[in-house]
Amino acid sequence: MRRVVVLFIALVVVLGTLLGLRLVRDRRAAEGPPGGSGVVEGTAVDVRSRLNARVLALHVKEGARVEKGALLATLDCTEPEALLAEAEARLAMARAQAHAADAAALASLRASEAATAQASGTQAQLESLAAQQGLASRQAARMEQMGEAVAVATRDQARAQADALSQQLAASQHTSTAASRQARAAAEQERASREQASAATQAVQATEATVRRARLSVAECELHAPLAGTVETLVLEVGELAMPGAVLARLVDTRNSRATFYLPNAELAAVRPGEPAIVRADAYPDRSFQARVVTVATVAEFTPRNVQTRSDRDRLVYPVEVRIEDPDGLLLPGMPVDITLSPRAGAVAERRP
Structure with a gap:
């Protein structure tokens, strides 16, 4: 019986300690600059055929990095x-x-x-x-x-x-x-x-x-890359028939990536378009990427039918999109990242009445 009491007391102490650490961490997060988590999105472009012709040759492979204007495929031009x-x-x-x-x-x-x-x-x-x-x-x-x-x-x-x-x-x-x-x-x-x-x-x-x-x-018999990026998908193979408007390849520009995170209603005053932000990824723990806020949504992602209480207002979140400066193309589409707004933006928001 005495052992059970000791174990119960130890369990209570451990749970209390964990709860306290959680509260401290949440308080520090609340006191820190606003931000959130998002997923990297690249600029995807579908390269489509304008002709009804067969694919004669593919000059790139999936995953290859190509520059703007690079030859992707050649169609039968007879x-x-x-x-x-x-x-x-x-x-x-x-x-x-x-x-x-x-x-x-x-x-x-x-x-x-x-x-x-x-x-x-x-x-x-x-x-x-x-x-x-x-x-x-x-x-x-x-x-x-x-x-x-x-x-x-x-x-x-x-x-x-x-x-x-x-x-x-x-x-x-x-x-x-x-x-x-x-x-x-x-x-x-x-x-x-x-x-x-x-x-x-x-x-x-x-x-x-x-x-x-x-x-x-x-000229449409040769399909060129409209932008510099990575060949994500090659839809057709050599010998297959390309129909007008059909997608032949998809390019993703990882150097001009973006991410979207959500800010609660109480922190919305801390962000404006054009303000800087910092992006960190788990794949690069020792490196941060500069970013800049592009858009702040004017409509909440979640809107209760009747916003009457403080708890209802706290549940309102607004999408915020940032453009990431990644000249080396390290951040790949789908990679989770943490986004933190500049402390200067948070300070400006705090000084507002």
């Missing part, structure tokens, strides 16, 4: 290359047609200018003949009015000259009319040629767009 060759041939033909249309438009312009000049010349000639014919008619009329004072031969000659000029004037009028019509026709032809040249230029631009699209398809 069909896109054929489409590109066809588009380039069409572009060459369209450019030749555009050059021919430009030359035809230039020739039509020169012909229109010549026809216009000819019409202007015939019009000037018509005006000159009209003036001469008028003068000759008036001269013949005066001679006829003079009667016997002028020889009959002279009167006949003046009348004949006036009649000849009248005939020439009529012919010149027909010539001028024809020249004007030719000038209008040449102008219409010149406008049509210009429109054809413009259409040919637009056809060249459309074909150039087709060539650019075909070149983009050919």
Whole structure:
């Protein structure tokens, strides 16, 4: 019986000591800077295929570290290359047609200018003949009015000259009319040629767009790393068919990692975006990583239906995300870490009323 009492007393002492240590540790944690535990998350990017093609080669393996722009895989590019060759041939033909249309438009312009000049010349000639014919008619009329004072031969000659000029004037009028019509026709032809040249230029631009699209398809035959990181997964193997939009590989950037922890409502005033933090991992007990607060959630992770008591408010926690400075990529995704806010941030929060 005495032994049982001694054992009971020893058990009570041990439990009391452990409880006291726990209370002391909790008090120190409460008095220390705010923080919490989280899990490292890397920036994951899925590399997807835009083509319906087979995988010809994989140039990396899972777990390999690659730099931005590194070649990850090569797809079968037979069909896109054929489409590109066809588009380039069409572009060459369209450019030749555009050059021919430009030359035809230039020739039509020169012909229109010549026809216009000819019409202007015939019009000037018509005006000159009209003036001469008028003068000759008036001269013949005066001679006829003079009667016997002028020889009959002279009167006949003046009348004949006036009649000849009248005939020439009529012919010149027909010539001028024809020249004007030719000038209008040449102008219409010149406008049509210009429109054809413009259409040919637009056809060249459309074909150039087709060539650019075909070149983009050919460029998609080689998949490159969009960022520096680690190859986490290779979904397809050599010989498998990659469908448009299908994931071929997943990259994780461990140098630009982040973690999320939760702060209770009472400690929320101790953190603001942009403030520094310290991250420690069990895998590196002698090393700490600098971090910086990125976002502080405005909505609590857990919200009771009615927040009426202090205990209800204490159960409110807010997610806080930090960006970790890890240039060596030591912190891997999924690794648990402890996050402590800068003592300066806690001091600022304590000074607030």
